[in-house]
Amino acid sequence: xNIEKIKEFITTIPVNKVCARDLMAFEKTPRNNILAVVIxxxxxxxxxxxxxxxxQGHHAxxxxxxxxWGLLIAVxxxxxxxxxxxxxxxxxxxxxxxxDYELISKRAxxxxxxxxxxxxxxxxxxxxxxITMMIYNIASPGLTSAIWWMGTLYGLYLTFMVxxxxxxxxxxxxxxxxxxxxxxxxxxxxxxxxxxxxxxxNARPISNGVFYPTYFILTAFITGIFIAFILMGxxxxxxxxxxxxxxxxxxxxxxxxxxxILIFFVTWKMLTDIYGGMPNRAEVAIHxxxxxxFWAEVILAMVIPLYLILKDMGxxxxxxxxxxxxxxxxxxxxRYNLVHxxxxxxLQMLKTREYQVAPEWIHYFPSSTEIMISLGGLGLCMxxxxxxxxxxxxxxxxxEVK
Amino acid sequence: MARYGMALDYKNCINCKACEVACKEExxxxxxxxxxxxxxxxxxxxxxYPLLDIVSSTFMPSxxxxxxxxxxxxxxxxxxxxxDDNNVVRVDVDxxxxxxxxxxxxxxxxxxxxxxTMTVDKCTFCSDTRLERGEVTTACQNxxxxxxxxxxxxxxxxxxxxxxxxxxxxxxxxxxxGTKPKLFYLT
Ligand code: SF4
Ligand code: SF4
Numbered sequence: 001x002n003i004e005k006i007k008e009f010i011t012t013i014p015v016n017k018v019c020a021r022d023l024m025a026f027e028k029t030p031r032n033n034i035l036a037v038v039i040x041x042x043x044x045x046x047x048x049x050x051x052x053x054x055x056q057g058h059h060a061x062x063x064x065x066x067x068x069w070g071l072l073i074a075v076x077x078x079x080x081x082x083x084x085x086x087x088x089x090x091x092x093x094x095x096x097x098x099x100d101y102e103l104i105s106k107r108a109x110x111x112x113x114x115x116x117x118x119x120x121x122x123x124x125x126x127x128x129x130x131i132t133m134m135i136y137n138i139a140s141p142g143l144t145s146a147i148w149w150m151g152t153l154y155g156l157y158l159t160f161m162v163x164x165x166x167x168x169x170x171x172x173x174x175x176x177x178x179x180x181x182x183x184x185x186x187x188x189x190x191x192x193x194x195x196x197x198x199x200x201x202n203a204r205p206i207s208n209g210v211f212y213p214t215y216f217i218l219t220a221f222i223t224g225i226f227i228a229f230i231l232m233g234x235x236x237x238x239x240x241x242x243x244x245x246x247x248x249x250x251x252x253x254x255x256x257x258x259x260x261i262l263i264f265f266v267t268w269k270m271l272t273d274i275y276g277g278m279p280n281r282a283e284v285a286i287h288x289x290x291x292x293x294f295w296a297e298v299i300l301a302m303v304i305p306l307y308l309i310l311k312d313m314g315x316x317x318x319x320x321x322x323x324x325x326x327x328x329x330x331x332x333x334x335r336y337n338l339v340h341x342x343x344x345x346x347l348q349m350l351k352t353r354e355y356q357v358a359p360e361w362i363h364y365f366p367s368s369t370e371i372m373i374s375l376g377g378l379g380l381c382m383x384x385x386x387x388x389x390x391x392x393x394x395x396x397x398x399x400e401v402k
Numbered sequence: 403m404a405r406y407g408m409a410l411d412y413k414n415c416i417n418c419k420a421c422e423v424a425c426k427e428e429x430x431x432x433x434x435x436x437x438x439x440x441x442x443x444x445x446x447x448x449x450x451y452p453l454l455d456i457v458s459s460t461f462m463p464s465x466x467x468x469x470x471x472x473x474x475x476x477x478x479x480x481x482x483x484x485x486d487d488n489n490v491v492r493v494d495v496d497x498x499x500x501x502x503x504x505x506x507x508x509x510x511x512x513x514x515x516x517x518x519t520m521t522v523d524k525c526t527f528c529s530d531t532r533l534e535r536g537e538v539t540t541a542c543q544n545x546x547x548x549x550x551x552x553x554x555x556x557x558x559x560x561x562x563x564x565x566x567x568x569x570x571x572x573x574x575x576x577x578x579x580g581t582k583p584k585l586f587y588l589t
């Protein structure tokens with residue numbers, strides 16, 4: 001009886017039947033062709049990158065004893081931040097009932113699912129033993145570990161997001177709201193736990209403390225809004241209807257506030273890091289201020305988007321689409337910096353002359369395999385999203401709410 | 403059931419690195435600069451010739467501190483890092499997923515990746531080699547020509563290490579972090 005009901009529930013999920021030919025049947029404009037080539041080359045890189053990894057293991061990566069976390073960790077964070085951000089943006093309409101934002105809910109929730117799947121894919125090739133992880137995560141849970149909480153909560157979050165998405169497809173807004181709210185809360189918990197993975201590192205004064213767990217939530221929201229602009233830009237080919245424009249202007253105004261808060265946060269983080277010259281913290285902060293990746297983050301993710309929004313209070317939607325592209329590149333640097341800067345300072349322990357002169361700063365540059373798998377993750381994310389736009393109706397439903 | 407620790411009379415160290423070699427040999431640690439469980443740190447002489455500050459130069463043997471409050475154990479998501487019956491911090495290779503969190507969380511840079519098992523490895527106080535064979539010394543201690551190292555049970559008031567810690571002044575590394583190391587540097 002129950003099985004019957006579940007079967008019926010699943011078979012009544014509204015999907016479009018598509019075959020491979022439908023997927024290739026996109027309008028052959030130069031823009032679409034370029035996008036298709038980009039997605040295919042990124043997917044090819046994923047295959048090559050994973051093949052090299054399977055052959056050589058972690059030797060294919062430039063991670064070392066002193067810098068055990070590399071690009072793939074940064075890219076994983078990039079994807080899960082995007083997911084949490086899209087979940088927040090999607091919730092504005094269907095959980096909190098802001099009517100203006102309902103038209104992006106389904107698209108954003110679907111985006112949050114594909115981004116986290118891409119994140120899980122990338123991390124599977126960074127964790128040395130992903131299968132062992134699944135077994136012992138349950139068989140011997142390390143409850144004092146921020147990674148345990150983060151991973152477990154993200155797994156739950158994905159489940160809730162999928163269920164919410166199904167209810168959205170079925171236009172059952174009540175159930176979608178319940179699962180959306182639960183998913184949002186679990187997602188926020190997971191995400192701040194990811195921040196605490198860094199915040200709990202007593203050994204690394206530059207990252208230790210309350211900053212990252214809170215900052216992760218703020219930057220997630222910012223990332224979500226950037227991606228919302230990009231998704232809507234592609235959906236409407238930069239030719240927005242009045243309704244979409246109202247929503248985008250609303251989002252842009254929220255974004256201006258959030259970026260201002262972020263600038264305020266980062267300024268004070270830097271000042272407190274440097275003030276008083278505390279060893280292992282002040283000199284690291286000064287070093288970060290001298291790195292171009294930090295300024296890439298500030299200019300691309302903060303200065304450019306904020307300036308363009310404030311110029312006419314978020315009314316130039318096309319320009320803001322491009323500003324969001326810049327923002328996402330900046331957000332990538334933000335994630336990379338977070339991971340790299342945490343490990344900048346050698347823990348030394350007087351190993352100054354052991355086998356080699358210890359570096360004053362730990363150097364790291366990703367290997368080609370790491371870069372290929374990372375771009376592959378992006379390709380996978382875009383491909384899954386594209387298939388989703390064909391299989392599901394991601395636009396706002398116009399029929400009456402059940 | 404013991405609580406093993408080690409006292410280091412580090413001023414006697416002559417930087418011969420016999421302990422590093424003995425450790426690799428006894429415990430089958432892989433060759434390569436990055437693959438080491440123990441090391442001898444060299445603090446260079448300060449000052450410009452001819453005004454050299456000779457006493458500023460020290461040799462400091464070090465390794466995993468077997469912290470009583472170990473950050474590596476706290477952050478491990480699968481309990482792969484655990485305290486064994488002798489309070490030695492160990493890694494269970496079957497459970498380690500190589501998330502590398504412990505490598506980032508250890509304030510002492512005591513952990514590295516063993517390429518054979520692709521899991522994290524570190525000093526075990528020779529628990530699975532010499533101690534298992536019934537010996538009472540570690541390889542590094544046994545080989546040291548100037549007898550820098552004293553290994554023993556901190557809970558046994560009659561042990562040599564307890565006696566040393568009662569009678570000699572000592573300090574531990576990065577004590578401010580509250581990790582409660584069980585490696586003690588005698589002054
Ligand atoms: S020194 Fe490092 S590896 Fe050893 S117990 Fe302490 S935190 Fe763990
Ligand atoms: S690398 Fe292994 S021992 Fe270290 S925290 Fe991860 S699972 Fe635990």
